[in-house]
Amino acid sequence: IVVPAGRWRGPVVIRTSVILQGAAGAPGSRPLSVIDGGGEGQVVRVEAAGVELRQLTIENSGTDLSGPDACVWIGPKATGTQVVGSHFEACVFGIWVHETRDVQIIGNRIIGSEVGHRSLRGNGIHLFDGGNLTVSDNHVTGGRDGIYVSATEDSLIANNHMERTRYGVHYMFSYRNTLRANNSTGNTSGYALMESHHIVVVDNIAIDNPEHGILIRDVQYSTIRGNHLERNGEGLFLYSSTENTVSDNRILHNEIGAKIWAGTLRNEVRGNVFIGNRRQIFYISAADLKW
Numbered sequence: 001i002v003v004p005a006g007r008w009r010g011p012v013v014i015r016t017s018v019i020l021q022g023a024a025g026a027p028g029s030r031p032l033s034v035i036d037g038g039g040e041g042q043v044v045r046v047e048a049a050g051v052e053l054r055q056l057t058i059e060n061s062g063t064d065l066s067g068p069d070a071c072v073w074i075g076p077k078a079t080g081t082q083v084v085g086s087h088f089e090a091c092v093f094g095i096w097v098h099e100t101r102d103v104q105i106i107g108n109r110i111i112g113s114e115v116g117h118r119s120l121r122g123n124g125i126h127l128f129d130g131g132n133l134t135v136s137d138n139h140v141t142g143g144r145d146g147i148y149v150s151a152t153e154d155s156l157i158a159n160n161h162m163e164r165t166r167y168g169v170h171y172m173f174s175y176r177n178t179l180r181a182n183n184s185t186g187n188t189s190g191y192a193l194m195e196s197h198h199i200v201v202v203d204n205i206a207i208d209n210p211e212h213g214i215l216i217r218d219v220q221y222s223t224i225r226g227n228h229l230e231r232n233g234e235g236l237f238l239y240s241s242t243e244n245t246v247s248d249n250r251i252l253h254n255e256i257g258a259k260i261w262a263g264t265l266r267n268e269v270r271g272n273v274f275i276g277n278r279r280q281i282f283y284i285s286a287a288d289l290k291w
């Protein structure tokens with residue numbers, strides 16, 4: 001279905017496999033086909049497999065965080081859904097993926113709220129209990145977290161750009177995921193890995209995040225390699241994390257290069273570069289730690 005240029009009133013509920021194709025605007029501008037939720041509920045709700053949303057502007061969801069109100073909500077039956085080249089604005093959550101697999105979110109622009117306390121905002125992209133998901137080449141600003149990942153497995157987050165959020169990317173209770181070549185600049189913290197294991201974090205950039213470049217808390221069996229962490233509060237923060245490999249990272253001009261405490265043991269740490277940090281290492285323990 002080709003959605004003509006213009007403003008179309010939501011909500012839209014999709015219960016059959018379909019492609020919604022909007023009209024592109026000028027290069028760098030938002031698409032001309034607008035689906036407007038009118039400030040109530042979920043703007044587009046996907047309940048069927050194989051749906052594609054392409055080159056649409058979707059805006060003005062409701063404001064209920066517990067709803068959850070989102071510009072696009074992708075439900076358990078919506079396996080294989082694709083959201084590509086679209087623009088999201090005035091959404092409490094931009095895109096919410098709920099208990100489904102094989103979803104692709106590629107090349108979208110998501111502008112979240114920067115008004116009020118961040119706990120009263122939703123996330124740009126929210127992944128809950130999914131698997132084999134791909135989130136790539138998106139640009140997320142504002143909101144709570146740029147990309148929030150909960151109870152999600154075997155998924156890829158790559159080449160995204162996050163700014164002015166709490167955590168650019170935030171993992172909770174998620175396993176066997178890859179975080180690669182993302183750019184997190186000007187957030188409170190760049191990347192937060194919590195209560196997760198077997199995460200591969202490679203070739204990411206975290207610059208000018210006042211709290212952390214990469215926060216690693218209660219993480220096991222993961223690889224943190226080749227990341228560039230510059231001008232953050234703490235380049236690396238490791239808390240109660242074991243059996244990880246931290247290698248070949250560039251940790252430059254942070255207030256603290258790496259802060260380590262609370263039983264962070266049995267990690268392989270090698271080949272990292274610490275240059276010009278105000279304090280290179282801040283280590284809290286009663287025993288020596290050998291790197």
